[in-house]
Amino acid sequence: MASLYRLILPALRRLPREAAHELTLRAVELGAGRFLGAAAAQEPDPPVLAQRLWGLDFANPVGLAAGYDKDARVPDAMLHLGFGFVEVGTVTARPQPGNPRPRLFRLEQDQAVINRLGFNSGGLDAVCERLSQRIRSGIVGVNLGKNRDTDDAAGDYAKGILRAARLADYLVVNVSSPNTPGLRELQQRALLGSLLERLSSVRETTGCQVPLLLKIAPDLTAEERRDIAQVVLEAGIDGLIVSNTTVERPHGLLSRHAHETGGLSGRPLFTPSTALLAEMYRLTQGRLPLIGVGGIASAEDAYAKIRAGASLVQLYTALVFSGPDLVNQIKSGLASLLKSDGFASIAEAVGTAQGAPSVRRSGSLVVPS
Ligand SMILES: Cc1cc2nc3c(=O)[nH]c(=O)nc-3n(C[C@H](O)[C@H](O)[C@H](O)COP(=O)(O)O)c2cc1C
Numbered sequence: 111m112a113s114l115y116r117l118i119l120p121a122l123r124r125l126p127r128e129a130a131h132e133l134t135l136r137a138v139e140l141g142a143g144r145f146l147g148a149a150a151a152q153e154p155d156p157p158v159l160a161q162r163l164w165g166l167d168f169a170n171p172v173g174l175a176a177g178y179d180k181d182a183r184v185p186d187a188m189l190h191l192g193f194g195f196v197e198v199g200t201v202t203a204r205p206q207p208g209n210p211r212p213r214l215f216r217l218e219q220d221q222a223v224i225n226r227l228g229f230n231s232g233g234l235d236a237v238c239e240r241l242s243q244r245i246r247s248g249i250v251g252v253n254l255g256k257n258r259d260t261d262d263a264a265g266d267y268a269k270g271i272l273r274a275a276r277l278a279d280y281l282v283v284n285v286s287s288p289n290t291p292g293l294r295e296l297q298q299r300a301l302l303g304s305l306l307e308r309l310s311s312v313r314e315t316t317g318c319q320v321p322l323l324l325k326i327a328p329d330l331t332a333e334e335r336r337d338i339a340q341v342v343l344e345a346g347i348d349g350l351i352v353s354n355t356t357v358e359r360p361h362g363l364l365s366r367h368a369h370e371t372g373g374l375s376g377r378p379l380f381t382p383s384t385a386l387l388a389e390m391y392r393l394t395q396g397r398l399p400l401i402g403v404g405g406i407a408s409a410e411d412a413y414a415k416i417r418a419g420a421s422l423v424q425l426y427t428a429l430v431f432s433g434p435d436l437v438n439q440i441k442s443g444l445a446s447l448l449k450s451d452g453f454a455s456i457a458e459a460v461g462t463a464q465g466a467p468s469v470r471r472s473g474s475l476v477v478p479s
Contacts, residue, residue, distance in 0.1 A: 115433030115434055115435070116433055116435070119433060122134065123216075123218075126212065126214075127212075127214040127215060127216045127223070128211065128212075128213070128214045131214070131430075135179070135183060135184060138183075138184045138187045138188070139183050139184055139187070141187075153438075154169075155169045155170040155192075155194070155441060156170075156441070156442070156445035158445050158448050158449060158453075158454065158455060158456070159171060159194070159441060159444065159445055159448075159456065160455075161421065161455065161456050161457055163349075163399050163421055163422070164280060164321040164348055164349070164399070166249055166279055166280070166321075168194045168195060168249060168422065169194050170192075170193075170194035170441050170444075171194055171412075171416070171420075171421065171422045171423055171444075171456055172192075172193060172194050172412065172422075172423055172424075172425070172437055172440050172441055172444075173193055173194055173195040173196065173197060173251075173401070173422055173423065173424040173425075174188050174193045174195075174196045174197060174424065174425070174426070174429075175197060175403050175424035175425055175426040176197045176198070176199050176200055176253035176282065176284065176325070176424075176426075177199075177200065177225075177227075177426055178426050178429070179196065179198045180198070180199060180200060180201065180230065180231055180232075181198070181201070181231065181232040181236060181237055181240070182198040182199075182201075182237045182240045182241050182250075182252075183240065185198055185241075185244070185248075185250045186244060186247075186248065189248035189249075189250075191434045191437055192434075192437040192438050192441065193437055194249070194422070195248070195249035195250070195251065195279070195422070196248070196249070196250050196251070197250075197251040197252070197253050197282065197424065198237065198241075198250060198251070198252055198253065199231075199237070199252050199253030199254060199255065199282070199284070200229050200231065200253045200254065200255035200284050200287065201231050201232070201233065201234055201237045201252065201253070201254060201255065201270065201274075202229050202231040202233060202234070202255050202256060202257045202258075202266065203233065203234055203256065203257055203260070203265075203266040203269045203270065204233050204234075204257050205231060205232050205233035205235075205236065206229060206230070206231055206233070206257055206258060206259075207230055208227045208228040208229055208230025208231070209226050209227060209228035209230075209289060213225065213226045213227050213228070213372070214226075214227060215367035215370045215372070216365075216367070216430065217363065217364075217365035217367050217368060217374075217376070218365060219364040219365045220363050220364055220365050220368065220376065220377060220378055221376050221377040221407065221427070221428070221431055222363070222365070222374055222375060222376030222377055222378050222379070222427065223374075223375050223376055223427045223430060224367060224368075224370045224371075224372040224373065224374050224375075225289070225355065225372050225373055225375070226288075226289045226370070226371055226372030226373070227289060228258065228289040228290060229255050229257075229258065229287065229289070229290055231255070234269060234270060234273050234274070237252070237274070238273050238274060238277055241274070241277040241278070242277055249279045249280075250278060250279055251278055251279055251280040251281065251282060251323075252270070252274045252277070252278040252280075252281055252282070253281075253282040253284050253325065254266075254267050254270035254271070254274070254281060254282060254283060254284060255267075255270075255284050255287065255290070255293070256290070256293065258290055258291070263292075263293075263296060263305070264304075264305050264308050264309070267283055267305070267309055268308065268309060268312045271309060271312045271313055271316065271320075271322070272312060272315075272316060275313065275316040275318050275320045276316070276318055276320075278320060279320070279321075280320060280321040280322075280323055280348070280349075281313075281320055281321070281322050281323065282323045282324070282325050282351060283305070283306070283309060283322065283323070283324050283325070284325045284354070285297050285302070285305075285324065285325070285326070286325050286326050286327035286353065286354035287354055287355070287373065288327070288329075288354070288355060288356075288357045288372065288373045289372060289373065294327055294329075297326060297327065297330065297334060297338060298334070298337075299334075299337035299338075299341060302337070302338065302341050303341045303344070303345065306324070306341060306342065306345035306347055307345055309322065310322065310345055310346055310347070321348040321349060322347055322348055323347065323348055323349040323350065323351055323401070324338075324342055324347050324349075324350055324351070325350075325351035325352075325353075325354055326338060326350060326351070326352055326353055326354065326386075326390075327353060327354050327355075327356070328352075328353040328354065328355075328356045328358075328379065328382050328383050328386050328404065329356055329357055329358055330386070335386070335389060335390065335393065336393060338350075338390075339390060339393035339394050340393075342394065342398070343394060343397065343398070347398070348398060348399070349398050349399045349400060349401060350390055350394070350398065350400050350401070351400075351401040351403060351424070352383060352386050352387040352390050352400055352401070352402060352403065352404075352420075353379075353382075353383040353386055353387070353403065353404050354373065355372075355373025355374055355375045355379065356373060356374050356375075356378075356379055356382060356383075357372075357373060357374070358374070358382070359374065360378045360382075363378060375404070375405070375426060375427040376405055376407075376427035376428065376431075377405050377407060377427075377428075378405065379404040379405040379427075380404055380405025380406070380407075380411060381405075382404070383402070383403065383404025383405060384402065384404065384405075384414060384415060384418050385418075387400060387402045387404075387415060387418045387419050387420055388418040388419055388463065388464060390419065391418065391419025391420075391461050391464060392419075392464060396419070396460075396461055399421040399422065400419050400420050400421060400422075401420060401421070401422045401423065401424055402415030402416070402418065402419070402420030402422070402423045402424075403415075403423060403424040403425065403426075405427070405428075406423055406424075406425040406428060406440070407425070407427075407428035407431070407432065407436070408439075408440065408443065409439065409440045409441075409442070409443020409444045409446070409447060410443070410447070412440050412443075412444050413443075413444055413447045413448075413459075414463070416444075416456060416459050416460055417459060417460075417461070417462050417463035418461070418463050418464070419460060419461045419464065420460065421456065421457070421460050425440075
């Protein structure tokens with residue numbers, strides 16, 4: 111049965127991209143989520159997709175990437191669509207409007223999106239208030255950013271950790287969105303080292319060991335990639351999310367919006383973000399879980415991310431083009447791919463496209479097939 115989303119997709123396409131997103135979000139908020147997606151969301155996930163990471167039990171590895179639900183309006187409705195986890199945010203310390211519109215563009219022919227939203231955010235107070243109203247079930251992470259006009263970037267992230275630590279299953283330090291001036295510079299070795307050290311000790315003061323992850327950009331030099339790997343291992347960061355949107359414009363983009371300023375996501379991001387993922391897996395020697403994100407639109411794409419080193423995956427842009435049925439398609443396809451390659455779990459498949467044995471956190475040796 112076609113989901114309602116597929117039926118209303120032509121109408122949504124005719125709306126400006128941001129209005130279509132707001133309309134979908136409002137509908138989900140009002141309880142229409144289960145009608146937009148397929149009924150299959152109610153079926154239990156195949157056991158082969160289950161895994162335990164950071165002490166959290168993931169029923170499946172397919173997550174909703176940051177940016178879809180910036181203000182934590184619908185995390186539970188999105189979990190009910192079949193996601194194994196949902197990341198809300200990016201949330202800034204104080205509310206801010208983001209960049210002037212238009213700031214979101216749909217690249218239909220390229221199955222891509224360009225955004226220069228610039229962290230439009232209702233702020234920490236609003237997000238934490240909503241999260242505190244939840245009956246907690248299902249894994250929800252909170253992605254933290256900084257205000258555009260702040261003088262103290264580290265202070266903004268610290269506030270986010272202090273406020274959200276007890277309300278989130280994991281936290282993300284986002285230093286990789288391209289639309290906030292100066293943000294990506296925080297990925298440079300010296301700045302990143304002192305930022306992560308400070309944030310690790312802020313987390314200590316909260317008394318709860320909420321996992322702290324770092325989300326990185328795909329547009330990094332070889333030196334920056336090596337530095338980041340070293341710094342996250344030294345600072346005791348729990349995981350990496352690879353990657354955010356790209357400011358590059360790969361050759362061959364067809365859509366008329368291809369030269370808009372902002373971060374490009376979707377299909378053209380798949381290859382560069384997967385290459386970066388594989389490299390970060392190698393540079394961190396498989397010692398911390400990675401979340402692979404960028405251009406996933408099928409079970410094969412999700413499987414390629416896992417084989418490149420991801421323990422979990424996330425998606426956003428493909429949802430815009432395919433609707434929420436995609437989540438269940440990816441999960442069932444992934445279960446078949448794992449089984450047909452003889453893997454009894456995701457953990458067994460992680461990093462097996464790397465060509466070299468690797469030691470997982472559990473200490474067991476994983477030899478590529
Ligand atoms: C409209 C839009 C808004 C986004 N906003 C955020 C954000 O606030 N914080 C963040 O870390 N990533 C944000 N992202 C990046 C996504 O989380 C993801 O890293 C990226 O889009 C690649 O995945 P995809 O190709 O599946 O979309 C945004 C992406 C899009 C398309």
